[in-house]
Amino acid sequence: MADRRPTFFSFFVALCFIVFSNVALVTSKSTIEPCSNSDSCNALLGYTLYTDLKVAEVASLFQVDPIAVLTANAIDISYPDVENHILPSRLFLKIPIQCSCVDGIRKSVSTKYKTRPQDTLSSIADSIYAGLVSADQIREANSIDDPSVLDVGENLVVPLPCTCFNGTDNGLPAIYLSYVVKPVDTLAGIAASYSTTITDLMNVNAMGTTTIKGGDILAVPLSACASNFPNYASDYGLIVPNGSYAITASHCVQCSCGPGSRNLYCMPSSLAVSCSSMQCRSSNLKLGNVTLQQSSAGCNVTSCAYSGYANGSIITSLLSSLQPRCPGPQQFPPLVAPPTYVLDSAFAPAPSPQSDGSTTVPKTSTVPSTGSLPGFSPAGAPLGSMSDASTLVNSVSSLPAALMTCLLIKLTYPLL
Structure with a gap:
């Protein structure tokens, strides 16, 4: 013996x-959406500034248009030199990105980060990109053998979480926000802040329990107004979250999704300078104009609508319809001034008033390409899973x- x-x-x-x-x-978890094609969609990232940054600097971190950052957050772009406006540290912003299909899952890989002295993979992931990515994900995406050695000025691919789910939620247009859970968050608080339900969040993220913990990444569906542009238009597939707006057609057209509306409304933008004609053919109406004529049969509505941007030209369509009653004036999302300080409720979710703020680890699940098994999303729900950011399948609950x-x-x- x-x-x-x-x-x-x-x-x-x-x-x-x-x-x-x-x-x-174990690292933080994000929702994984399997995919098998090369299409992409509009998506949003929930990002918290790690320090004071100019609007242009925030946009540069994600390689996106500074104006798109402002409009995604309903910030008024008419302020002088707004792209150089300094945004305060800890401000929560929604960052618009293109969500692609890469290696069989949805992610955004268009973001590149140039390393600086004192950078580490952990500081880039946890601080600069506010937990939207893990150090292991950056290491794997760039085939880094020794993460302790980073060359200054090296361009790193930063894989960011995103989901498409066919641009719908329960059959209605939606755009998905990747939200990093804060320690004080509750699922009820997040649902209330984004005008959705706990059930919807659980279905989308394939959750088996309502409990969440700081660092989890949830896909949050935001109701939206979807376009119906032809596929040859450069802004084909444009979708705008409710209560927000977007600038398109080379900054010539502004499309908004007013509060409580599902109708995309487009008009000339405040940035329009050298733009092609915005007048509808065979009509005196210009883009965004609407005429109403009451009759015994109802209300005759004629409008000059935006139909996309192609080959440098703005496409307009003259639409006529008979409606039971005349529609009211178009509602626009309320615009806010560029923030100079952080309010407790500025853009970010808050804990549910009924919650004690306690958090635990959510259950995880694996989503197959087809079929349905116990623990997966209910039938008809978006196909997603809560998955470890570093591809490990263990969780702290296995302790x-x-x-x-x-x-x-x-x-x-x-x-x-």
Whole structure:
């Protein structure tokens, strides 16, 4: 027996080391949407500024149009030199991105980051990109062998989480926000802040429980107004979240999705300078104009609508319809001034008033390409899963199992 003790002891130590090291390596979770084609969609990232930054600097971090950052947050772009306006640290913003299909899952890989002195993969992931990506994801995306050595000025691909789910939620137009859960957040608070339900959030993220923890990344569906532009238009597939607006057609056209509306309304933007004609053919109406004529049969409505941007030209369409009653004036999303300080409720979700603020680890699930198994989203829900950012499948909830495994071995071999 004396000769066998070192063997059993070594096995015991090795097994416990493997189990506990797998538990320790867990990182934050994000919703994974499997895909099998090369199309893309508009998506949003929930981003918290790590320091004071100009609007242009924020846009540069994600390689997006500064104006798009402002309009996604319903910030008034008419302020002088608004692109150089300094936004305060800890401000929460929605960043518009293109969500692509890469290696069979939805993600955005168009963001590049140039390393600076003192940068580490962890500081880039946790601080600069506010937990939207993990250090392991950056390491894997750039095939970095030694993460402790980063060359200054190196361009790193930053893979960012995003989802499309066919641009719909429960059959209605939607755009999805990737939201990093804060320690004080509750699922009820997030649902209330984004005008959705706990059930919808659970279905979208394939959650088995309502509990969440700081660092989780949730896909949050935002109701939106969808365009119906032809596929040859450069802004084909444009979708604008409710209560927001977008600038398109080379900054010539402004399209908005007013509060409580599902109708995309477009008109000349305040930035329009050198733009092609915005007048509808065979009509005196220009883009955004609407005429109403009451009749015994109802209300005759004629409008000059925007139909996309192609080959440098703005496409307009003259639309006529008979409606039971004349529509009211178009509602526009309320615009806010460029923020100079952070309000507690500025753009960001808050905990539910009914919650005590406690958080635990959500259950995880794996989504197959076809079929339905226990633990997956209900039928008809978007196909997604809560998955570890570093591709590990263990969670902190496996800690009791690890303890039980080691205890069982100890009891089986009491002489160890």
